[in-house]
Amino acid sequence: MGEKIDKAGMSLINLCLRGLIIVFLLVFGTIFFIRARNMATIRSTAADMIRYSTAITDYITDHGVAPTNPFGPIHHKKPFIRELLPYLGMARCMDWWRYPFRIWTGAGNRIYGLSTTRDNDFIIASFGKKGLIDGWKYDPGDPDRGGFPLISTSDFERDIVLMNGEWVRAPFFILDKNRSSGQAKNIGHKDGDEDGSAR
Amino acid sequence: MLEPIKKPDTENKRGRPSSILFLKKKVTGTDMTAYLDGLVFHPLWKKRTFVWIFCVLCSAVFIVSIIPHSADIDIDSPSYYTAAKGIQKGINIYEEERFQSLADQTFGRSMIVWPFIYPPLTAQIFIPLALLNPLDYSRALLLINILATFLCVFLLADLLKLGSHPSGLPLLFLFSMLLFNFPLYRTLEFGQLNMWVMASVLLSLRLDKKDRPFLSSFFLMLAVFFKIFPAVFLVFYLLQKRFRYVLFAVFNGIGMLLISVVVSGLSHWINYVRILFKSFILGEKPLYFFDFTAFLNNNSLKAFFTQLLQHFNMPRSSASLLVILFLAGSIILVRKKIRSFIQIRDQNFYMSVLITLPLLLSSMSWQHHFVSLIVPFLFMFSLIVEKRTYSLLIPFLMMYAAVSYFPPYGGFPFNHVRLFATVLCLPLLYRIYFTNSKKELRKKELFNAV
Numbered sequence: 001m002g003e004k005i006d007k008a009g010m011s012l013i014n015l016c017l018r019g020l021i022i023v024f025l026l027v028f029g030t031i032f033f034i035r036a037r038n039m040a041t042i043r044s045t046a047a048d049m050i051r052y053s054t055a056i057t058d059y060i061t062d063h064g065v066a067p068t069n070p071f072g073p074i075h076h077k078k079p080f081i082r083e084l085l086p087y088l089g090m091a092r093c094m095d096w097w098r099y100p101f102r103i104w105t106g107a108g109n110r111i112y113g114l115s116t117t118r119d120n121d122f123i124i125a126s127f128g129k130k131g132l133i134d135g136w137k138y139d140p141g142d143p144d145r146g147g148f149p150l151i152s153t154s155d156f157e158r159d160i161v162l163m164n165g166e167w168v169r170a171p172f173f174i175l176d177k178n179r180s181s182g183q184a185k186n187i188g189h190k191d192g193d194e195d196g197s198a199r
Numbered sequence: 200m201l202e203p204i205k206k207p208d209t210e211n212k213r214g215r216p217s218s219i220l221f222l223k224k225k226v227t228g229t230d231m232t233a234y235l236d237g238l239v240f241h242p243l244w245k246k247r248t249f250v251w252i253f254c255v256l257c258s259a260v261f262i263v264s265i266i267p268h269s270a271d272i273d274i275d276s277p278s279y280y281t282a283a284k285g286i287q288k289g290i291n292i293y294e295e296e297r298f299q300s301l302a303d304q305t306f307g308r309s310m311i312v313w314p315f316i317y318p319p320l321t322a323q324i325f326i327p328l329a330l331l332n333p334l335d336y337s338r339a340l341l342l343i344n345i346l347a348t349f350l351c352v353f354l355l356a357d358l359l360k361l362g363s364h365p366s367g368l369p370l371l372f373l374f375s376m377l378l379f380n381f382p383l384y385r386t387l388e389f390g391q392l393n394m395w396v397m398a399s400v401l402l403s404l405r406l407d408k409k410d411r412p413f414l415s416s417f418f419l420m421l422a423v424f425f426k427i428f429p430a431v432f433l434v435f436y437l438l439q440k441r442f443r444y445v446l447f448a449v450f451n452g453i454g455m456l457l458i459s460v461v462v463s464g465l466s467h468w469i470n471y472v473r474i475l476f477k478s479f480i481l482g483e484k485p486l487y488f489f490d491f492t493a494f495l496n497n498n499s500l501k502a503f504f505t506q507l508l509q510h511f512n513m514p515r516s517s518a519s520l521l522v523i524l525f526l527a528g529s530i531i532l533v534r535k536k537i538r539s540f541i542q543i544r545d546q547n548f549y550m551s552v553l554i555t556l557p558l559l560l561s562s563m564s565w566q567h568h569f570v571s572l573i574v575p576f577l578f579m580f581s582l583i584v585e586k587r588t589y590s591l592l593i594p595f596l597m598m599y600a601a602v603s604y605f606p607p608y609g610g611f612p613f614n615h616v617r618l619f620a621t622v623l624c625l626p627l628l629y630r631i632y633f634t635n636s637k638k639e640l641r642k643k644e645l646f647n648a649v
Contacts, residue, residue, distance in 0.1 A: 010226060011224065011225055011226070012224055015226055090490055090493040090509065090515070092494065096610045096614065
């Protein structure tokens with residue numbers, strides 16, 4: 001019995017190597033997991049913004065104007081949500097980073113260097129991972145400037161912005177997806193005010 | 200003449216084995232278990248001084264990390280405050296517009312006050328606290344919640360007999376569970392009632408253990424009036440044919456209802472039943488309920504399937520069917536085990552299972568609800584240590600980390616990591632509970648050898 005036990009088991013070298021491999025896999029697994037989670041978060045947020053955009057567009061088709069929300073953050077108490085509910089199908093007021101979506105509707109809004117001049121104009125934004133506006137400004141002379149890569153963790157802190165159903169600022173993979181689906185990238189507001197004071 | 204004894208090549212000049220050969224030394228499973236045993240059953244974990252210092256330190260860190268939340272009003276507790284005020288003024292607290300109007304008067308229009316969805320008895324219990332101004336009320340509630348947390352710690356240690364456990368680690372693990380435990384912190388920050396409910400349930404179980412069914416059922420019914428999920432214990436006792444206990448519970452429930460009616464009248468209960476009927480039978484849910492299953496921090500099965508269907512742009516109405524299919528499939532898989540589970544008299548085991556089940560059955564499992572998983576996780580850890588089944592420690596720790604420390608955000612399906620861990624918690628609990636301990640296995644081997 002004792003001889004059998006001596007023959008069984010593994011050497012310490014083997015054990016240490018296996019332990020190192022496990023640690024290596026855990027570390028890299030964690031890094032990939034975090035990256036995958038952040039990518040899923042931004043995808044889910046973008047999908048929700050498109051839902052809101054579609055709902056507002058449908059509302060405009062029926063009513064001629066966008067539902068009222070001039071101040072930005074949305075909440076289930078606001079009449080905006082109740083007006084939009086039949087078109088929305090769900091009322092998720094927070095983005096997937098757990099910060100409220102920002103929606104500005106109607107004329108007279110100035111944000112990100114964009115301005116809404118008509119009653120059926122709207123801007124939808126998510127403030128990214130930290131929930132803070134990042135101060136980006138739209139450049140009508142270079143609309144592609146709105147695209148950004150997702151390389152480091154800080155890239156997930158950037159805002160993503162949709163205006164009148166079209167992406168103004170988003171990661172490249174979202175912009176590329178829209179281009180391939182035939183959606184125009186020019187939002188048509190070349191006289192955008194550069195003031196861009198945030199509300 | 201004898202030849203000099205040749206020293207073996209395995210030894211260096213001092214006669215010790217070389218380091219390379221040391222690394223080549225075989226390590227068996229028995230060696231590793233023995234090493235871990237030495238760690239787990241180290242006398243330090245039972246030393247009174249060390250235990251006291253550790254527990255006091257954990258408690259201090261816990262309290263210090265929670266205290267900053269006394270500087271502002273909680274997120275959920277204004278709802279109880281407004282409901283208590285509404286009960287006093289005779290307002291229908293279940294009518295959304297009137298409730299919000301009262302909340303706006305009390306807290307201002309900028310404050311978000313969630314609708315009150317609990318029985319009138321809960322609002323009545325908050326009447327004394329609602330005499331304070333909102334900020335003092337919030338602080339008082341935080342203090343009560345902290346005390347309830349420590350009461351739960353004491354009751355858990357008593358129920359699981361951690362003081363007489365062969366190792367001191369489970370007791371230390373219990374106190375370490377207070378630290379940076381996301382569901383627990385959320386409960387306290389939001390001003391939620393989970394710790395009250397858990398304390399009532401644990402008190403009920405402790406009294407049941409002491410063979411005092413009437414008092415035990417009183418605390419169980421109190422917990423049921425706060426949050427419906429402890430009713431699963433009554434269903435279990437009914438299946439165990441503990442009719443006397445269930446009868447006591449019914450008497451206690453009727454007694455609480457009568458006291459509530461005498462204090463504030465029948466109208467609130469009629470309004471409550473009406474809103475339940477409208478929501479669950481007629482399907483006329485107010486906006487607050489409508490989007491619950493779409494919320495990313497709702498970690499229930501229904502929310503998961505709703506979001507899964509939305510993810511694939513399919514109609515969300517099939518979510519309930521998917522939940523039913525999932526539960527039915529799970530029941531079919533474990534149908535043979537259910538009968539044996541009902542016959543189990545080990546209170547710690549069925550307590551752990553019954554506390555976990557409502558998280559899966561409910562359509563609203565907010566992240567702070569998962570604080571109740573402290574009970575099954577502690578039980579699992581104490582079993583792993585007692586039975587020395589260290590191989591199960593890794594999946595256990597992964598699940599515990601997923602529930603307690605996973606951040607609250609995440610795109611679909613990462614926002615449901617807590618739900619996945621909870622689903623896997625039950626088979627792991629079952630596996631740990633029914634795994635033979637190494638001592639029992641050795642006894643069997645010796646018996647067979649003889």
